[in-house]
Amino acid sequence: MKTLVIADHDNGQLKPETSKTINAAVKLGFAVDVLVQGADISAMANDVALIDGVSCVLVADSSAYAHQLAENTADLVLSLASDYSHIVASATTTGKNFMPRVAALLDVAQISEIIDVVDAETFKRPIYAGNAIATVKSLDTKKVITVRASSFDLQSDQAAAPLTTIDANLENQLSNFVSVEQTESERPELTAADVVISGGRGMQNGENFALLNGIADKLGAAIGASRAAVDAGFVPNDMQVGQTGKIVAPNLYIAVGISGAIQHLAGMKDSKVIVAINKDPDAPIFQVADYGLVADLFDVLPELETAL
Amino acid sequence: MKVLVPIKRVIDYNVKARVKSDNSDVDLTNVKMAMNPFCEIAIEEAIRLKESGTATEVVAVTIGAKASQEQLRTALALGADKAIHVETDEKLESLHVAKLLAKIVEQESPELVILGKQSIDSDNNQTGQMLAALTNRGQGTFASKVDVDSGTVKVTREVDGGLQTVELKLPAIVTTDLRLNEPRYASLPNIMKAKRKPLEVIAAASLGVDLSPRIQLVSVNEPAKRSGGIIVEDVAQLVEKLKTEAKVI
Numbered sequence: 357m358k359t360l361v362i363a364d365h366d367n368g369q370l371k372p373e374t375s376k377t378i379n380a381a382v383k384l385g386f387a388v389d390v391l392v393q394g395a396d397i398s399a400m401a402n403d404v405a406l407i408d409g410v411s412c413v414l415v416a417d418s419s420a421y422a423h424q425l426a427e428n429t430a431d432l433v434l435s436l437a438s439d440y441s442h443i444v445a446s447a448t449t450t451g452k453n454f455m456p457r458v459a460a461l462l463d464v465a466q467i468s469e470i471i472d473v474v475d476a477e478t479f480k481r482p483i484y485a486g487n488a489i490a491t492v493k494s495l496d497t498k499k500v501i502t503v504r505a506s507s508f509d510l511q512s513d514q515a516a517a518p519l520t521t522i523d524a525n526l527e528n529q530l531s532n533f534v535s536v537e538q539t540e541s542e543r544p545e546l547t548a549a550d551v552v553i554s555g556g557r558g559m560q561n562g563e564n565f566a567l568l569n570g571i572a573d574k575l576g577a578a579i580g581a582s583r584a585a586v587d588a589g590f591v592p593n594d595m596q597v598g599q600t601g602k603i604v605a606p607n608l609y610i611a612v613g614i615s616g617a618i619q620h621l622a623g624m625k626d627s628k629v630i631v632a633i634n635k636d637p638d639a640p641i642f643q644v645a646d647y648g649l650v651a652d653l654f655d656v657l658p659e660l661e662t663a664l
Numbered sequence: 665m666k667v668l669v670p671i672k673r674v675i676d677y678n679v680k681a682r683v684k685s686d687n688s689d690v691d692l693t694n695v696k697m698a699m700n701p702f703c704e705i706a707i708e709e710a711i712r713l714k715e716s717g718t719a720t721e722v723v724a725v726t727i728g729a730k731a732s733q734e735q736l737r738t739a740l741a742l743g744a745d746k747a748i749h750v751e752t753d754e755k756l757e758s759l760h761v762a763k764l765l766a767k768i769v770e771q772e773s774p775e776l777v778i779l780g781k782q783s784i785d786s787d788n789n790q791t792g793q794m795l796a797a798l799t800n801r802g803q804g805t806f807a808s809k810v811d812v813d814s815g816t817v818k819v820t821r822e823v824d825g826g827l828q829t830v831e832l833k834l835p836a837i838v839t840t841d842l843r844l845n846e847p848r849y850a851s852l853p854n855i856m857k858a859k860r861k862p863l864e865v866i867a868a869a870s871l872g873v874d875l876s877p878r879i880q881l882v883s884v885n886e887p888a889k890r891s892g893g894i895i896v897e898d899v900a901q902l903v904e905k906l907k908t909e910a911k912v913i
Contacts, residue, residue: 366825425830426793426803449823453805456758456793465759465878468788478882483787484681488690491882530802530836534818534829545825551912575913586842593808593822593843600702600782600842602824608912618680619784625890629910631902637895646893646910649902659899664913 357386357476359442360414362393362433363404364450367422370400372548373446373505375407380503381444382409382511383473389414389440391522393432395422405516416522423533424450428526430457435524437462437498442476447502448547455502464496469603471507485599486622506547506605506626539594546597549578551608552624554597555590556582558613558634558653562590567654568612570661580604580624582614598623613653616641633657665812665834667710667719668774670765670795671703671739673732674785681785687883690785699735702780704742705840708847709810710778711743718812719776721745725768727761727868729753740858741850747861748772752868752875758786760875762794767871769799774835776817781806781839792839802832806841 359381364371374390381388388409392401393416401415416432433454437443443458445451447469459466471489472480478493479501546552553568553575565579572579580597581590597604599622609627614620616632616639624630625644632645635652642648649656675681676696684691699707713719724739726732727750736747750764769777782789796803804810804819808827811818812834820829822841832838850858868875896902906913 423828423830426796426805430797449806449821452789453793453803456790457797457803459790460759460762460794460797463759465757466788466790466794467879468790482887483884484675484690484785485787486887487681488683489885489887491885493880493882494878495880496878530800530833531804532831534831536823536829537827539826547824583842593841594824594826596842599784599787608906608910619677625887629906629912630890630893631906642895643892644890646890647902647905648893648895649899650895651898656899660903663899663903 357441358439359384359386359388359444360436360440361388361390362445362451363390363400364446364448365394365400367394370403371448372510373448374404375510376505376508377444377446377503378407378409379508379511380470380473384442384476386441387411391416391433391436393421393429394424395419401519402516405519406513408511408514410517412517413519414522415519416524418525420525420527425528425531425533426454426457427530428528429454430461431526432524433458434461442499442501444501444503446505451502455500459500462498462500464498464500465494466500466502467492467494468502469504470501471504482622485618486625487618504603506603539592543572544576544578546578546580546602546604550606551575551577552580552604552606553577553610553612554580554582554614555585555612556614557584557588559585559590565591567657571657571664574661574664582617582620584617611641612657614641615639616644665719665776666721666723666772666774667713668723668725668769668772668777669706669710669739669744670725670777670779671707671735672700672726672783673697673728673735674700674783677701677784683884683886687885689881689884699738700780700783702782702840704847705844706778706780707739707742707744708845709840712845713812714743723748723772723774725750725765727752727756727764733863736863737858738850740861741855742848745861747863749863749865750868750871751865754875756875757877757879758788758790758794759878760873762791762798763873764868764871765795766798767873776812776834776836776838778838778840781841792837796837802836804830804832804836805839807838808841808843810838810844
């Protein structure tokens with residue numbers, strides 16, 4: 357029994373989800389190898405080797421994997437799969453994209469977004485927007501698993517594990533990369549930030565999100581949004597926190613003008629401390645908030661920025 | 665070009681799921697059901713492709729118990745040309761669904777399959793990708809924009825940190841994200857007309873797919889509840905509490 361983790365990165369920077377996914381993989385109880393795939397990835401491969409619990413780093417460095425397209429990433433993982441009982445990746449948009457493809461090609465089920473490892477074949481995962489937690493047991497001989505990284509801790513460091521080069525250069529005949537539009541931001545990533553401040557429909561328009569900037573600067577916070585704010589076109593979808601967006605669990609989550617729909621709560625209710633600012637005292641967000649402030653956000657936000 | 669749109673009957677998105685008292689599953693008795701929101705977006709996209717002259721036929725398909733024909737009728741009322749109901753009372757997993765859909769793809773030969781990225785009940789986010797693997801097609805998941813050209817489709821994808829655009833050879837599989845479009849409502853005349861549109865029923869068992877479970881549901885529990893908080897008077901008190909009580913700033 358041996359576990360293969362596929363590292364998550366954004367072509368240059370290893371994502372913190374990788375370390376947290378390795379934390380989950382170590383809990384399975386077997387040796388953990390990590391596949392790093394992409395183009396010009398040697399620095400990241402060296403970083404992975406230093407994560408505690410990693411036995412061996414498999415390095416697939418090729419222009420064929422430059423954009424981490426699902427089609428050949430899945431083929432690459434498949435070519436390595438025979439050595440492993442468990443194949444694990446983060447439930448990021450990259451992992452969610454290629455892992456079900458791997459599972460189907462192996463003819464096994466995928467266990468999505470686990471939040472706890474009960475034993476090597478039994479896992480907990482949220483269903484129905486986190487309104488229920490299912491304990492599921494995999495009956496397949498090979499387990500394909502994605503991990504909700506926010507439910508696991510970062511691993512500490514270790515002396516570097518050995519690196520192995522994977523020569524397979526699997527070209528992809530089905531899809532081509534065209535372009536990428538990276539959201540430019542000086543702020544921490546939503547899923548990695550210690551503090552998150554999010555705006556909802558109560559922000560009224562996209563320009564008003566600027567009211568969150570000063571507070572985010574002072575707290576070193578990432579800025580998020582509810583699905584309602586995304587649906588209304590205030591902000592881009594990659595800011596969405598919720599069942600269908602990003603799942604966050606920061607030390608401090610500040611919800612501004614967010615009513616607290618089921619699907620939003622699913623994305624943030626595991627935060628350590630939740631603050632809600634809303635002028636509607638009956639908003640469901642107050643039921644999960646540690647500190648609620650019933651007030652007009654347009655009065656309160658400038659005040660809060662000054663007070664910090 | 666024929667477009668196939670697999671859809672799913674799920675709990676209405678406004679309804680909060682309750683766990684059964686024996687912790688065996690979620691209780692769906694007498695709960696309002698509806699078409700999965702991401703499937704509505706998929707139907708809408710297919711209909712728009714037809715309206716723009718790109719698609720010639722839109723076929724909706726669902727897999728499930730007899731009641732899921734209600735959602736197929738909704739799809740027909742929204743503008744799908746015909747519907748296929750793969751009937752089964754079994755509780756199926758994503759892999760089973762993908763395998764059954766692969767059979768329907770074989771039968772219908774659509775150039776494009778558009779599905780929701782995830783259903784709001786099991787929250788798996790797997791079926792489209794699995795179908796792409798099983799039919800050896802390219803996949804454009806979490807789409808916010810779909811542009812069909814001759815022989816290819818360009819899909820702009822919602823990814824962590826921005827947008828990625830890929831070009832897929834047709835036939836291909838696309839899964840929808842929220843911002844792809846805003847689904848329409850069915851008009852009353854169209855709802856009436858939908859009753860006369862063709863709806864083919866196929867027994868799932870007749871498709872020759874192994875539907876034995878790969879995952880055992882051990883138990884279903886309520887998530888840990890957050891203990892109730894307090895309402896603060898003003899910003900000053902909020903900042904004070906965050907500093908001295910919660911110690912998070």
